Amino acid sequence: MIDTQIQQLCEIHGIESNYTDAWGSPATVVPESKAKLLAAMGYAVSDAKKLAEQIKEKLASQWQTPLPAVVISRDQHALAFEISVAQTDVSALLKWNLRLEDGAEHHGTVTPIEGHKVAETELDGQRYQRYALSIQVDMPLGYHRLILANAIDETVAEASVIIAPRACYTPKLVNEGAKLWGPSVQLYCLRSTRNWGVGDFTDLEFLIEQISAKGGDFVGLNPIHALYPSNPESVSPYSPSSRRWLNIVYIDVTAVTEFEKSKDAQALVDSDAFKHRLELLRDAQWVDYTGVMEAKLEALDLVFATFKEQELRRNTKRARAFRAFVKEGGESLLEQAAFDALQREFCSQGINAWGWPAWPEEYQDFANESVAKFIKKEKSKIDFFSYLQFIADEQLQSANKVADESGMTLGIYRDLAVGVSEGSTELWANKSLYLQGASVGAPPDILGPLGQNWGLPPIEPDTAKQQAYQPFIDLFRSNMRHCGALRIDHVMALLRLWWIPAGETADKGAYIYYPIDDLLAILALESVRNQCLIIGEDLGTVPDGIFETLQENGVYSYRVFFFERSKEDGGFYAPQHYPVQAMATLTTHDMPTLKGFWQCDDLLLGKELGLYRDEDVLKTLYADRHESKQRILDSLHGMGMIPDHISKDVNWVAMSKELNFGMQLHLAGGSSALLALQLEDWIEMDKPVNVPGTSSEYPNWRRKLSRNLEEIFADNDIASLLTELTAIRHSAHGVGL
Known part of the structure; x- marks a missing residue:
């Protein structure tokens, strides 16, 4: 039973x-x-x-709710929806009113039985029937409201209505066959002579200027979502506190307008002791997140004091811009600022307040009275973290403006993580949306033989739909801010997610399906409105038909060279045979660098970290790697991308600059509209930035680049590589169309 x-x-x-x-x-x-x-x-x-x-x-x-919470359509001339009614009411006349986003209204009448009956059932002796109806009406793209009333004008049901375009946005140049390229970077990895030990938005501006000058059309970023300022060692960009707000560690303190007006902040930063701190932070091999965040918050406290005194108190133009930002941010910004302020408060009291579950009970929900009292009493502390979001947004916007003014086709492309961590702002403020007795991950696959548990509580699809998908609308919209493209990590999440019950290993999970057609429609609408190209990271276990569905909806595929192999003979597909509607890349943040791959450093590291079930698995991986390297050599020689003096026998070929650059140029000649390469491979690094399936075993998300940005772009070999990349991409214009 x-x-x-x-x-x-x-x-x-x-x-x-x-x-x-x-x-x-x-x-x-x-x-x-x-x-x-x-x-x-x-x-x-x-x-x-x-x-x-x-x-x-x-x-x-x-059955007893006449309309669903939301009706979504790609048809701008007719609205189709289903209505559930008691059998006794199927002939009752209903008045409909469609209120458009711009305030205009359309009216009419409909009778359920006029439609097509799609289902029926009996509950407690009462028969219910569901009819598919359609009303003919012209509607603009956007978010509208459908209201049904009976003959005496009593409201019977209401639903949000979303009218979406057929596909996501693609720039005109890309539609015409342009082949774009750019680097994909982990922003925190960037070294420079001026940053405070972590890459920041000013480094991003410099990088954009350099790439643009070399012919690149975008700079791709890791997720720059809000993390935990008072728990700075929680560093994974894929386990954020909020996906709607920014990571304030990327703020360049010295570029803040108020820094120039703050004598106290300048005195701090100019002191010998502080300069020494910054020197140590810059020189450290791994990012010292605690040291960086402490230094930035110490200076930003002083900067904010100046902002309060010289701007807020005088209600200047800048103060009004800040207040407008806070108003636009609404409840979501208040939640984020209150969370950060409370966490800082508890940490200052010596509490290990890593996330809301570790806070005093009366503060463990945003809706609690104690939280409201704190917000009212400690307004300045809330304003401080709202101000930091204001500054971060301002500096990201400035970087994107540099990209626009330089003529980049895409400029910045951002990365949207799969979810948020269990101690996050988003859970704290909207617990009903998330299932806290499970976490998201992946079943065993090539990247993770044991499966992966990402520790991210999943969004419940039914709850999201009851909220008219507003959480997804806000999520997509906020991540399309100040950028020309958005990469959606694990885009399969729009179709299904691997849920792992609490306390179970990753292989004991199950796939839960999401309403992909609805989510793709919303994604397309926000993409077109924000003129933001969408890239879907469609790696791993991908069901049949999903590639075609994403392509039809204008989502660009994500093609990793190392995975593009024939199932018949194991050979690598020529990049000229990749889909045009795709971003091609050699490797990713979850994979070894080119040098690490060739030297099998990742396999040795995986063995040391205990990632493989037994020695046989490791032997198989080594054998496959050897075969892969031989096949890569075959491809490169076959396409004439490396000189003849490099042996055709992998046993005699070590990684070299010629081989490294040859692989990058090989991919550049492909048919995919977008090409993303890694700075790590330009400077021939071997250490990975992340090892999937690990947390404390390896210093994930902390490894810096081995060279400063200034040095990288002064390197003649790299300059030659970028010049050749641009030439090859231009010559590939239209390939595959």
């Missing part, structure tokens, strides 16, 4: 029982995992009677 009920609920909630793994083999979800996920949703999976009542309540809610 319970097994049948559990399967019924799995179908209702999109929990998959079977799937195809990364190696193309059929796999089955462990039954206990499905039960545990349903239990985390609040279902009494061990009590058949109570579970039956819960299922009945769920079905009743679906």
